[in-house]
Amino acid sequence: MTTASDFSNRSSPPPGRFNRALLRLFMKHAQVTDVETIAEGFRLITLESPGFKGLDWIAGQKVQISMGSAFVARTFTPIEWDARAGQTRILGYAHGSGPGSAWVEATTRGDECDVFGPRASLNVGSIADRCVVLGDETSIGLAYALSRQGPESQLPSLFEVNSVTSAHEVLARLDLNGAELFERAQNGTHLEDIERRLPVLAAGGATFVLTGKASSIQRLRRTLSALGVPASRLVAKPYWAPGKTGLD
Numbered sequence: 001m002t003t004a005s006d007f008s009n010r011s012s013p014p015p016g017r018f019n020r021a022l023l024r025l026f027m028k029h030a031q032v033t034d035v036e037t038i039a040e041g042f043r044l045i046t047l048e049s050p051g052f053k054g055l056d057w058i059a060g061q062k063v064q065i066s067m068g069s070a071f072v073a074r075t076f077t078p079i080e081w082d083a084r085a086g087q088t089r090i091l092g093y094a095h096g097s098g099p100g101s102a103w104v105e106a107t108t109r110g111d112e113c114d115v116f117g118p119r120a121s122l123n124v125g126s127i128a129d130r131c132v133v134l135g136d137e138t139s140i141g142l143a144y145a146l147s148r149q150g151p152e153s154q155l156p157s158l159f160e161v162n163s164v165t166s167a168h169e170v171l172a173r174l175d176l177n178g179a180e181l182f183e184r185a186q187n188g189t190h191l192e193d194i195e196r197r198l199p200v201l202a203a204g205g206a207t208f209v210l211t212g213k214a215s216s217i218q219r220l221r222r223t224l225s226a227l228g229v230p231a232s233r234l235v236a237k238p239y240w241a242p243g244k245t246g247l248d
Contacts, residue, residue: 027066027114028052032107033087039169041137043092043104047115050086057081059145060122060209063088066114067099074100075239078118079141079174080148088118091141091170095162095240122237127207133157134194134220135212137167138239142211144174154178156201158194160216191216195223202227207235214238 028051036044057078064073076090092104107113124131124146133143136159147155157179161167164181171179180197182190198220201208208224210217217236224234 027116030113030115032109032111032113035107035109038173039166040163041094041166042170043094043107044089044173045092045104045107046087046089047113048085048087049115051115052081052088053083053086055081055083055118057083057088057118058124059149060124060142061118062121063090063115063117063119065103066116067103072099073116074098074103075121076100077121077138077141077145079144081118091144091174093137093140095137122209122211122235124209124235127209127235129205129207131155131207131209132201133159134208134210134217135239136160136216137162137212139211140167140170140174140176140179142209143179144176146209147176147178156206158182158197160184160190160194160212191219194220198223199227202229205233207233210234210236211239214241214244 028049030047030049030052032045033048034044034046038044060077062075062077064075066073076092078088079091081088094101094104103113122142131146133139133146133155135142135157139157139159143155143157143159154177157176159167159179160182162184164183167181170176171181182193184190202224208220208229210220217238221234221236225231
């Protein structure tokens with residue numbers, strides 16, 4: 001991931017000129033061509049750029065969108081990529097007060113932004129057998145992208161969510177079948193409900209793709225290992241953790 005520390009030791013022009021130079025060098029200028037609010041906190045955002053044309057994209061890859069500076073960016077997982085038209089779509093979820101959530105909530109058609117990527121994030125290209133997605137609201141876009149890559153339209157997915165009602169609206173809009181929702185409980189008992197579903201899925205020989213909250217990934221990964229699921233069938237990427245930035 002490109003961060004401010006990647007460039008902090010270089011001699012440079014004044015900060016404003018340096019920032020603009022970095023944006024031109026590393027990022028693709030894009031325009032927001034469509035925004036659709038599909039549930040509370042969730043927005044489908046379409047981005048278009050000549051720089052997107054002809055690019056190869058694999059489900060699970062990420063883009064980073066500048067929050068007004070080359071030194072501040074937030075990561076999103078494209079749900080689809082049209083290399084011919086130079087368009088991509090992301091499912092944005094505003095779940096905090098940081099710059100990424102603020103951008104998801106405020107961006108509108110006609111806005112412009114700078115985008116870095118697509119680039120590697122999750123290594124899911126080699127998964128040849130059935131896969132199961134474990135995650136949360138930030139994982140729904142990935143599940144959608146993966147479901148469009150294979151012959152199965154019903155991709156088994158288990159999501160912990162703040163609002164089952166809102167998440168159901170998103171699943172319906174995306175026509176994402178095969179997902180189960182578990183409303184978060186303060187004491188974490190919803191994770192026990194998810195764990196009760198894992199033995200059957202593990203016995204089926206699936207590969208598990210774990211994304212979303214770091215602590216939930218750690219717990220579910222331990223559960224799957226205890227069930228005998230080998231490391232070769234576990235693909236994990238924490239997207240966020242409370243009070244931390246820099247994850248993707």
